[in-house]
Amino acid sequence: MKLPPLKALPVFEAVARLNSFSRAADELAVSQSAVSHQIRLLESYLGEDLFTRQGRYLALTEPGRHYLDGVTNALLQIERASEQLQGKPDTQLRMALFSSFAVRWLIPNLPYLQRQHPELDLQLEMMNESPQLSDRVADCFITLHNDHRGFTTDLLYTERLFPICSRAYWQQLCSDLYQEGLIETPEPVSIDPGLLMRCPLLSTFSIFGEQKDDWRRWLAESGLNLHPTTRFQHFSHMLLALEAARHHQGLALTNDYMYNASEDPDLIRLPCHTLITGDRFYFAFKTSRRQEAGIQMVRQWIRQRAASTGLLNAIQEP
Known part of the structure; x- marks a missing residue:
């Protein structure tokens, strides 16, 4: 078996992770010249x-990026094998996921x-986009990708969009429409x-990548086009649009994990159709x-919780 200088591998991993020779030297308790030598x-x-x-x-x-993935995986496997032999439980787990999914559902x-599972030690790593599937990033993931080689994925949610607004805004809108004879009941x-x-x-222009595209696509489901006089307010994230809706500033489109009727009494879901975006969220x-053990615990729990909260079956209209 022909192996590289084994002492150099954890040094390489530390330098790459910390992006610094000096910080790696501090972490490894060696001199910076020793790090450079390795x-x-x-x-x-x-x-x-x-x-x-x-x-x-x-x-x-x-080449360094490709090598880092292999080295990190190998070092983690050695660490896990050693801990198992020592009888240490493998219940420390890192999960990488979207910030919005973390904050609003997980x-x-x-x-x-x-x-x-009180014995489970779960560390969350929040990402602005679908996380890279790599042991270097985390041990498990919430991702939009289900075709990454060497990974198992479980479907948690098929995204759909529907309109919401504040309860006070909805009541005023219905009152105005009723007085104008545009709806039959208040x-x-x-x-x-x-x-x-x-x-x-x-x-929220980050949903489809273009301003107004969320509402344009939602209206198109009913065969409608945007009216040129319609007023818009633009946000980079759905969290911001939800807060604007909560403060009576208009109507927002949201999804099932961002909106919970029991936890958001000031917001109301409008009685309209939904739009399937095509995004699917997976546990990977x-x-x-x-x-x-840690992965088995989280996998079983998150699938059960997604089903019991209705997230997994949200594709079916209520």
Whole structure:
């Protein structure tokens, strides 16, 4: 078996993770010159530069990035195998996921996980986009991708959009429409989507990547086009649009994990159709780690919780 300089591998991982020779030296309790020596040994063995250095700036090269994934996975496997032999439970787990899903669904449901598995130590890493599936990033993930080689995925949610507004705003809108003879009762069980274009529409352009596109697509489900006089307010994130709706500024489109009727009494879901966006959220983990206790606990719990809260079956109209 031909192996690289083994002492250099944890040094390389630390430098890459911390993006610094000096911080890696502090973490490993060695001198900076010792860190530099180990990196030079490894680069000489591989015949590749692992880092580019421009003054104080340090970055992984392309070969370095590929090598880091393999080295990190190998070191983690050695660590887990050693802990198992020592009888240490593998119940420490890192989960990477979207910030909105973490804040609006996972964190409110975490007390149920903690009561069911008090021995589990779950660390959350919030991301602005779908996280990279790699042991270097986390042990398990909430992701939009289900086709990554070597990973198992469980469907949690198929996203759909529907309009909401504050309860006070809805009551005033219905009163105005009723007085104008546009609805038959002051509390309609359904409403013509076209009537909503008289209201300010709160648009989240990050959903589809273009301003107004969320409302344009939602209205198109009913065969409608945006009216040129409709007023819009634009937001980069659905959380911001929800807060604007909560403060009576207009109508927003949201999804099932962002809106909970029992936890948002000041917001009301309008009696209209939904739009399936095409995004699907999955719980993902490396298939080779499927027998680990921590992953089994979280996998079983999150699937059960997604089903019991209605998230998993939200594709079916209520």
